[in-house]
Amino acid sequence: MTLSVPPGQAVDLRVQPVDEVLDRVERSLQVRLLPDTLVRKRRSVGAGTDRDTWVRIERRPLDKIPEQGWNGTESAARLAGIARPEWHGCVVWRDPVGPAMWRADETELLPGVPVGAAVLSAAPELPDEWWPALNTSLDTLAAQHTNRVATPDTVTITQALVTDTIRSVFTDDVDTTVERWVPAHADLNWANMTAPTFSLFDWEDWGNAPQGLDSAYLWASSLAVPTLADRVLHERRADFGSRDGKWMTLFVCAKILGPYARPGDPRLGPARRMAEQVMEELRTG
Template sequence: MQSGDVDLRVAPVEHVLDLVEHGLRVRLDTDSVVRKRRSVGARTSRGTWVRIERRSLHRIDGQGWNGVESAAVLTGIAKPEWFAGMAWRETVTDAMWRVDETELVVASPVKAGGRLVVDPGLPDAWWSTLNASLDALAGQDTTRVATPDTVTVTPAVVTESIRATFGDGIDTTLTEWVPAHADLNWANVTGPQCWILDWEDWGLAPRGLDAATLWGNSLAVPDLAERVRRERHADLESRSGRLMALFFCAKVMGRSNDPTDPLVGPARRESVRLVGELRLSR
């Protein structure tokens, strides 16, 4: 965590909840509050959901910080409808707060926190909805650039991450860019009905970023990872998709010092395959 960042799972947020209630003229259900590292969410008295995020100024680029609001123009995607938003600057700490009020989704995240290590047994209808949503998303027009992990995705970012872990022998040229959710993990999709949540980081990204992210977060459950690979075969078998899968593996292998992390071993094994395929396809 960089200087200026705050973990909202443990930081006091009562004063922020008060500001949100006043600004949106709504009451928050404190018993429903969900706290994550970057955001806090809660049900409201008018049957909606409020998502609150704090972001340091150094993590906000020139395109602005209104991903959830701007995603309201996207069509054909299983996502909550956006209703209202507000933002303010916290001058003492050089940070900004962003609040978005959206449709309430009653289905639960497939895995609210931590690593997914058990197959959730999602029905075929779930996969159909996911595929239709990702295909529709890839066909949208936007000038936004995706910010996975709040970092704007660029060819340089991808190249640096891959080379830091796997060396210089891989051509990381990226020629296919399409709109992506950019944080498609099991905490941001619900089941057994498929909804895709948390759109703050969406934008243009290398083809296959979303498929690779969901696949990578499934590696501790081999059958599930294989299902993702089958369902999103066209993306993951493209050169860009292979690079995005290797990009995911590089981040897992580079940041984890915990040998018990269930993704590290599979990521190492998959990276050997991916490096070989990418070198052969040059």
């Protein structure tokens, strides 16, 4: 159950054959994947099944699997009061050739369609009840308890990571110590939420993170649409008004403006202006 990948070449499930992987998942979960529903991304593949469920398959390198394990979707099943797909089961195996693990999680179908891409270029049409549902789920999540640590972008978030990321772009010598760590989804963007019925999915990386991480990620995902970014700031104003929320705003701004910044990215200007504003607030606050 391996991929035919030349040595040294990165695995990209959008282009590489995955038939053997899909066959193994079908046998292990005793389910048939529906070919016309197949969605292929760089490191994951998803498909509907003949029992009206969804299966998401991911390949993750061993060095990207933290000590806490690799069961975010499974462990999120115990979270109450959050709009998300119910988890049914999984299969996990070690890649027999490469230094990686495979995991397939089966969940109930989404109640709607993904709002859009990870970074939107146009404002989505959302019903009035969508925003209260988002706020309820995020606030309920932050009030719960876990020993997991969030792994945004598959990297475990730590105080050192926060400090190093911010100071790699913003050189002001200010105390970046995070005071409040709360459970977060850690990959909150418009591709991981549904509409018109709100639901939050893809829980692989959830865990404790600085207050405001989710809100900051959603704001960054909205920056190419100024009215949408402003709506996120308004809806999640309690996060953005906190000191930790300001650090998370700088954290995501540093990711946009840092060494991997893309020329022509419409988020560059808004991120730079927001970063200057937040730095001034931190200096004077």
